[in-house]
Amino acid sequence: MSTVGFVMICHTALDRAAQVARHWAERDCPVVIHVDKRVSAKSFKWLQTALSDLGNIRFSKRHRCEWGTWSLVAASQTASEVMLAEFPDVRHVYLASGSCLPLRPVEELRDYLAARPRTDFIESVTTQDVEWTVGGLNAERFQFRFPFSWKRNRFLFDRYVELQRRTGMIRTVPEGLVPHLGSQWWCLTRQTLSAILQDPARKAHDAYFKLVWIPDESYYQTLTRLYSTRIESRSLTLSKFDFQGKPHVFYDDHLHLLRRSDCFVARKIWPQANRLYDTFLSPDHTGSAMAEPAPGKIDRVFAKALERRTRGRAGLYMHSRFPNVDWENGKTCAPYSVFQGFSDLFEDFEPWLSRRLGVRVHGRLFDPKKVRFASDADVYAGCLSSAPKLRDYNPEMFLASLIWNTRGERQVFQYSPRDTEDIAWFLSADGNAQISVITGAWAVPLFLSNRDFGDIRKEAALLQKREVEFVDILRRVQNRADVRIWTLAEFIEEPMENLQSILDAMDGPSAPRLTEAPRMANLDGFGQFLQNLKNQGMKPFVMGDFPSTSAEMMPQTSSEKPYLVKR
Amino acid sequence: MKAVRRYGLRLRRKKYRLRAMRKSRELLGVADRTDQIKPSDVLCFVTLRNERIRLKYFLSYYRDRGVSHFFFVDNDxxxxxxxxxxxxxxxxxxxTEGSYKRSRFGIDWVNHLLSTYAHGHWSLVVDPDEFLVYPFCDSRPIPALADWLDASSIKSFGAMILDMYPKGAITAQPYRDGQNPFEIACWFDSGNYTIERNWQFANLWIQGGPRARLFFGDKPKRAPALNKIPLVKWQRHYTFTSSTHMLLPRGLNLVYDEWGGEKTSGVLLHAKFLDTFTIKAAEELSRKQHYANSHEYQAYHDGLKDDPNFWCKWSERYINWRQLEILGLMSKGNWA
Incomplete structure (x- = not known):
């Protein structure tokens, strides 16, 4: 009756191994257990006694096992030999570990295998097709010798690999073998397994694989190709590996995922996951009969974990993700817009833009006196404070936090040469920033102000210098922001079209046309104002070309009327 | 790093270890049950003073999460x-009746106990008002995390302090013995933290939160550090250098990823701001036993005079660890 037998390789959590072995043995599946030689004699004795009441359990000769070495293959070989010799009814041999847990009733596995009596289930792919190998050793694991332990003797291991790379000492693969790799957990038919173990060339094969890197992932995977009539290149054991090549562990909270996976056996289970052991080993546990294993959902969970560990969430800075400069894969988490000069030129730019975009629009976030959040709030999303000193303590983090805290809502703020300059480099380096600048617009409030001309001239000189610096930063080759720069004179020639182009870039080509324009400040006499600055010895040039008499000024419409689009 | 500087850090580590040995003479044993400790146990180390009312909940919280043995240094x-x-x-x-300040805020005493009892154990070093939240903490105990860290060859686990506060004046709802403090203080600031790198010790220096927002608006540099490394697979030669903010050897401080990925991390929910705090602040100020001439407590004292409200309309209400992970205050990393 017993068509499937289990070979178990154990080294820790022997109580759990005993529990699983008992589960299988009681359901008429012979079990051969290999216990690592490093396990103490006392524990081994305990295991033997615990299972002594079961007639179909055997213990095979013990090897000292170490990860990545031949010892693991040797252990499975001796145990398999015991299985084949002592249990002639066994048609399929299933290799499992001590931390494996059956997810479906044994009968279902038995039926599944009985329906596929000649099929070997073993993941077996050529080296070119595999991507999971860790440490850059792919084809090389078959070409080099690996006599040194990776775990205990990393230094010699690395040096010897290097030496072989330099000298080009390449081993020849034994006649007729094509190296294949795959998961070490297989289920082979008696015919195939015995053919491998009783092959007259076994000595040569073993000698070759003894010095291959991680032979337990390649020995059976390669040799099966010689004898099998039918290979299903997949493992019946659900076993996932992370980016360091170590197996993912399953816990109680994976119960539903495991149940829905319809896999026969899962590895590896945390020994104290009581709920998993209780559920899956309970006598009244049933599976969904004859369902094909479907580990897709679990794959997605672990693929996500890998993505999170290697790439992380863009724009997030926290205590376990603090990327080096330019390794952020996104300095901020979402696109945002920066306007310079617009609120100087237009009297009601912020409310207008807020209406037009349907989002809250901030004032000058980097105003030295106070952070000008939308509606002049003292605290904003994520409890960001408007205290300027807190912001200036780390302006980049301030901005990145703001964008992170408001995920889902586009951030728009004003910037000005009057503001803290520290953030300019960050803005320019950030691909999420959309920066629109009207150079020289800072002069409009000065022109409209009621201040001494000496002060105005001094401030104009300072602001112009700062603006030139900012624009220079934005024009570097390294700039990654989406930048638009107009001089004041250029901009007011076609203000509607220019505004439309900015909004188009935000919303994509489907953006609706502008129907209402913001109100522009009255610029009558602005040309003369610039001429006065020149007469006082300053040279205002960032505004572009303004004639000195107002009559010739462009545009000629009175700016008190809002612009209307002609249809 | 230059060999000279590396050697400098080594000397510093040795100095702290000697110091811990010297300060251990101030410790007087009250109850020693260390013979119960089994090789795979997770241990917890605490320095405290007059925290009786918090202990019932503190112990039950960590017992439920699989801590097997607690070490307490009671400062008089x-x-x-x-x-x-x-x-x-x-x-x-x-x-001990020794000075908290002169034992470097208790860390010398703890370093001594760690080097004596914690070798080879995952050890949690927290204050009685700090509650560790880590990924899957509602379904997996701390030993599960410890096993996973071991399998991943990770030796230390980082957690940020998250200051929790009530809505309204902090004296409004008195804390009862045995009560979950986060029934009262269930609000926190989700996104106003600044991070800087401390190149000397390779750790991150995190500041911000409600304390910076309320008390340190005009002197942000003085705001308290929020980065902590509370869970370490202890080895005899390790030493905490400044509270649990950083360790030597400094490789242990690399609890963050530098190349864009996220490492697995947790949060220490900080139940400091309960009604017990006003009394504590006044007492600590008069004892002058805290960091940098207790300027932190001076700031609290000044701020607390008018019984402040930490809460604002952007405060987040605490739900569970998944919420903290979504907000970006902690990460599952590749533990799935």
Whole structure:
């Protein structure tokens, strides 16, 4: 009756191994257990006694096992030999570990295998097709010798690999073998397994694989190709590996995922996951009969974990993700817009833009006196404070936090040469920033102000210098922001079209046309104002070309009327 | 790093270890149950003074999460803390009248206990008002995390302090013995933190949160550090250098990823801002036993005079660890 037998390789959590072995043995599946030689004699004795009441359990000769070495293959070989010799009814041999847990009733596995009596289930792919190998050793694991332990003797291991790379000492693969790799957990038919173990060339094969890197992932995977009539290149054991090549562990909270996976056996289970052991080993546990294993959902969970560990969430800075400069894969988490000069030129730019975009629009976030959040709030999303000193303590983090805290809502703020300059480099380096600048617009409030001309001239000189610096930063080759720069004179020639182009870039080509324009400040006499600055010895040039008499000024419409689009 | 500087850090580590040995003479044993400790146990180390009212919940919180043994250094409590702890079956207790400040805020005492008892154990070093939240903490105990960290060859686990506060004045809802403090203080600031790198020790320096927002608006540099490394697979030669903010050897401080990925991390929910805090702040100020001439407590004292409200309309209400992970305050990393 017993068509499937289990070979178990154990080294820790022997109580759990005993529990699983008992589960299988009681359901008429012979079990051969290999216990690592490093396990103490006392524990081994305990295991033997615990299972002594079961007639179909055997213990095979013990090897000292170490990860990545031949010892693991040797252990499975001796145990398999015991299985084949002592249990002639066994048609399929299933290799499992001590931390494996059956997810479906044994009968279902038995039926599944009985329906596929000649099929070997073993993941077996050529080296070119595999991507999971860790440490850059792919084809090389078959070409080099690996006599040194990776775990205990990393230094010699690395040096010897290097030496072989330099000298080009390449081993020849034994006649007729094509190296294949795959998961070490297989289920082979008696015919195939015995053919491998009783092959007259076994000595040569073993000698070759003894010095291959991680032979337990390649020995059976390669040799099966010689004898099998039918290979299903997949493992019946659900076993996932992370980016360091170590197996993912399953816990109680994976119960539903495991149940829905319809896999026969899962590895590896945390020994104290009581709920998993209780559920899956309970006598009244049933599976969904004859369902094909479907580990897709679990794959997605672990693929996500890998993505999170290697790439992380863009724009997030926290205590376990603090990327080096330019390794952020996104300095901020979402696109945002920066306007310079617009609120100087237009009297009601912020409310207008807020209406037009349907989002809250901030004032000058980097105003030295106070952070000008939308509606002049003292605290904003994520409890960001408007205290300027807190912001200036780390302006980049301030901005990145703001964008992170408001995920889902586009951030728009004003910037000005009057503001803290520290953030300019960050803005320019950030691909999420959309920066629109009207150079020289800072002069409009000065022109409209009621201040001494000496002060105005001094401030104009300072602001112009700062603006030139900012624009220079934005024009570097390294700039990654989406930048638009107009001089004041250029901009007011076609203000509607220019505004439309900015909004188009935000919303994509489907953006609706502008129907209402913001109100522009009255610029009558602005040309003369610039001429006065020149007469006082300053040279205002960032505004572009303004004639000195107002009559010739462009545009000629009175700016008190809002612009209307002609249809 | 230059060999000279590396050697400098080594000397510093040795110095702290010697110091811990010297300061250990101030410790007087009260209850020693360390013979119960099994090789795979997770241990917890605490320095405290007059925290009796918090202990019931503190112990049950960490017992539920799989901590097997507690080590307490009682700094001359007068409220029955020492007696209460000495009765607990899984606690070992020492007491001292020595200066908290001159034992570098208790860390010398803890370093001594760690090097004596924690070698080879995952060890959690927290204050009685800090509650560790880590990925899957509702379904997996701390030993599951410890096993996973071991399998991943990770030796230390980082957690940020998250200051929790009530809505309204902090004296409004008195804390009862045994109560979950986060029934009262269930609000926090989700996104106003600044991070800088401390190149000398390779750790991150995090500041911000409600304390910076309320008390340090005009001197942000002085705001308290929020980065902590509370869970470490202890080895005899390790040493905490400044509270649990950083360790030597400095490789242990690399609990963050530098190349864009996220490492697995947690949060220490900080139940400091309860009604007990106003009394504590006044007492600590008069004892002058805290960091940098207790300027932190000075700021609290000034701020607390008018019983402040930490809460604002952007405060987040605490739900569970998944919420903290979504907000970006902690990460599952590749633990799935």
């Amino acid at each position: 409590s007068t409220d029955g803390t020492r007696e209460y702890l000495a009765e607990q079956p899984d606690c070992s207790v020492w007491t």
